[in-house]
Amino acid sequence: MKLHMRNLTKAYHAHPVLNVKEASLGTHGVEGLIGPNGAGKSTLMGLLTRRIKPSTGTIKLEDGDVTHRLNLIRSHQVANLGLVKTNQRIQGFSSLTIRDNLRLAATSTIDETYRGVLDDDQVDEAIEAEIDRYLSQFSFADPDGFAKSGGEKKLLDILRCLILKPRMLLMDEPTAGLPDDITKEVMDLVGAKVEAGDMTVVIVEHDLDLIWKYCSYVHFLSEGEILFHGTPDDVKNNRVVAEKYMGV
Amino acid sequence: MAYLIFSLSLLLIYIGLAQMLHVQFGLLGVPNFGVVGFWGLGMYSVGVMKVQLDMSFVDSMVLTAALVAVVSYVLGALILRLERQAILCATIAFSAIIALLAVTEKWMTMGVVGLGTIRQPFRIFGLEEILFFFFLLVLIIGVQVYLLKLHKSRLGRLMVAIRDNEELAASLGKNTFRVKIIAFTLTCTIMGVLGGLSAPLNQFLTPNMIVPSITFAVWISLVLGGKEHALGAMLGVFVTFGLFDILIETYAPVSPQFAVLVPNIKLFLYGALLVGVLVYRPKGFLGQSSKADEVLAVLGHGIAIIGSELCEAKNAISKGVDRALNGRKTEDDA
Numbered sequence: 001m002k003l004h005m006r007n008l009t010k011a012y013h014a015h016p017v018l019n020v021k022e023a024s025l026g027t028h029g030v031e032g033l034i035g036p037n038g039a040g041k042s043t044l045m046g047l048l049t050r051r052i053k054p055s056t057g058t059i060k061l062e063d064g065d066v067t068h069r070l071n072l073i074r075s076h077q078v079a080n081l082g083l084v085k086t087n088q089r090i091q092g093f094s095s096l097t098i099r100d101n102l103r104l105a106a107t108s109t110i111d112e113t114y115r116g117v118l119d120d121d122q123v124d125e126a127i128e129a130e131i132d133r134y135l136s137q138f139s140f141a142d143p144d145g146f147a148k149s150g151g152e153k154k155l156l157d158i159l160r161c162l163i164l165k166p167r168m169l170l171m172d173e174p175t176a177g178l179p180d181d182i183t184k185e186v187m188d189l190v191g192a193k194v195e196a197g198d199m200t201v202v203i204v205e206h207d208l209d210l211i212w213k214y215c216s217y218v219h220f221l222s223e224g225e226i227l228f229h230g231t232p233d234d235v236k237n238n239r240v241v242a243e244k245y246m247g248v
Numbered sequence: 249m250a251y252l253i254f255s256l257s258l259l260l261i262y263i264g265l266a267q268m269l270h271v272q273f274g275l276l277g278v279p280n281f282g283v284v285g286f287w288g289l290g291m292y293s294v295g296v297m298k299v300q301l302d303m304s305f306v307d308s309m310v311l312t313a314a315l316v317a318v319v320s321y322v323l324g325a326l327i328l329r330l331e332r333q334a335i336l337c338a339t340i341a342f343s344a345i346i347a348l349l350a351v352t353e354k355w356m357t358m359g360v361v362g363l364g365t366i367r368q369p370f371r372i373f374g375l376e377e378i379l380f381f382f383f384l385l386v387l388i389i390g391v392q393v394y395l396l397k398l399h400k401s402r403l404g405r406l407m408v409a410i411r412d413n414e415e416l417a418a419s420l421g422k423n424t425f426r427v428k429i430i431a432f433t434l435t436c437t438i439m440g441v442l443g444g445l446s447a448p449l450n451q452f453l454t455p456n457m458i459v460p461s462i463t464f465a466v467w468i469s470l471v472l473g474g475k476e477h478a479l480g481a482m483l484g485v486f487v488t489f490g491l492f493d494i495l496i497e498t499y500a501p502v503s504p505q506f507a508v509l510v511p512n513i514k515l516f517l518y519g520a521l522l523v524g525v526l527v528y529r530p531k532g533f534l535g536q537s538s539k540a541d542e543v544l545a546v547l548g549h550g551i552a553i554i555g556s557e558l559c560e561a562k563n564a565i566s567k568g569v570d571r572a573l574n575g576r577k578t579e580d581d582a
Binding site for chain 1: 394397398400401402403404405406408409411412413415416417418419420421422423424427430434476
């Protein structure tokens with residue numbers, strides 16, 4: 001699954017924050033998107049998932065032979081096409097337990113009907129088995145209760161996205177608030193899914209070690225424009241990136 | 249007796265309204281402050297169809313349900329994407345419009361003169377009221393059973409998720425607007441149907457029946473009982489309307505010179521109760537499901553203690569009586 005942007009701009013009250021002439025995401029397995037604070041990374045993520053409306057420009061999602069114009073659809077439809085984003089800041093459903101969070105994400109809308117309320121059997125074995133698999137791999141203090149610490153909530157946010165079986169996953173600062181060992185487990189699982197060809201991944205991150213370690217292609221965003229893109233080694237050795245971001 | 253049946257029927261109508269508000273606000277987080285508007289629209293719609301157009305009760309109920317459904321769908325489409333405060337204002341404005349139309353559209357509603365008489369649908373002499381009461385009872389129990397199931401269902405989980413964080417639910421592929429507008433239309437339609445059922449109960453309709461205090465009574469009941477709990481609506485209406493309007497206002501032995509004070513004292517106690525509950529149990533008597541079990545456990549424990557105390561008291565009394573009797577006997581003997 002690939003994303004193509006063309007002449008994509010976003011301005012708040014005539015103050016431009018993003019201006020991407022042309023770019024593609026999702027062609028290299030795991031890709032990184034780096035840039036200084038205020039470069040427009042989160043705005044770009046929001047535009048791609050239709051949480052934010054662009055000022056001008058088009059976004060196209062290419063899935064095999066089918067191309068969807070994302071400008072025309074709403075955010076839940078984007079998710080249903082397989083483009084899912086994890087959240088930078090902690091988001092959650094405070095009244096749902098960890099299991100219910102995962103059940104909610106895994107349950108198809110077709111089953112969430114008024115007639116379905118009368119079914120005695122509200123449990124889907126396949127979904128429960130999958131939730132058990134995730135919960136045995138990632139430990140929560142109380143897997144049948146609520147996510148308590150910030151780390152648990154962040155992990156739950158990522159698991160909620162993974163259980164949706166996305167075709168393309170956008171990860172907005174996955175390491176923020178997550179302990180190092182858990183980050184490694186998450187990234188290994190994500191890497192395995194990418195290897196298996198289940199999905200492509202774009203990571204927005206300030207932790208450059210993580211970018212160099214897991215990404216096979218990196219985009220550098222600064223002042224709303226993609227100034228450079230290439231392999232991690234190209235980016236590391238690029239003078240523009242070094243000047244504008246790494247402070248060398 | 250007839251008045252008691254009327255009061256209990258009205259109590260069931262209130263429970264129904266609170267149940268619908270529970271779905272809207274307790275589960276979905278849509279603050280509908282126009283409860284009386286949907287109820288009044290349904291009531292006047294049935295009244296006009298029966299009195300002015302001489303339709304049968306069933307026909308008028310079906311058409312009323314359709315009318316309220318269309319109105320609430322259109323209103324929902326206009327307001328459900330807005331922020332909660334805006335929804336609150338829009339619904340309260342809607343109910344004000346309905347109340348105003350009942351006064352101004354005299355050709356249809358007879359204005360302040362009033363519209364009547366709307367007869368009971370079950371025409372069995374002497375049993376009309378009681379049959380209608382049982383009809384309402386079955387309806388409300390049916391809704392309650394459905395609500396209890398809804399709480400454990402996938403749809404219920406989705407509704408709670410939308411209440412907690414709508415944007416996040418949408419990012420997981422849930423069509424949150426669709427869920428909201430369908431639920432809003434359905435529940436408002438049932439509020440309208442409950443209004444339609446109130447028409448033969450009241451028999452004679454006047455515009456001053458469509459007052460905001462009905463909305464507030466339903467809201468207070470729901471908040472008192474526990475807005476997020478499946479049984480909160482029912483409990484809340486029992487405590488407010490059942491306790492104050494039926495028990496105290498009708499049956500408490502109050503001497504005539506104080507009787508005029510009762511409605512004011514009722515309002516005062518309503519307020520005191522609401523403040524007390526909000527301070528000590530912010531989520532209502534029942535709070536969340538787990539808390540409700542706690543409350544029931546505490547209640548059960550209390551009843552057990554009272555029971556054992558009563559037993560002990562009874563034993564002590566009988567012992568004392570025995571001793572007294574025996575004592576007298578020994579005195580006599582001496």
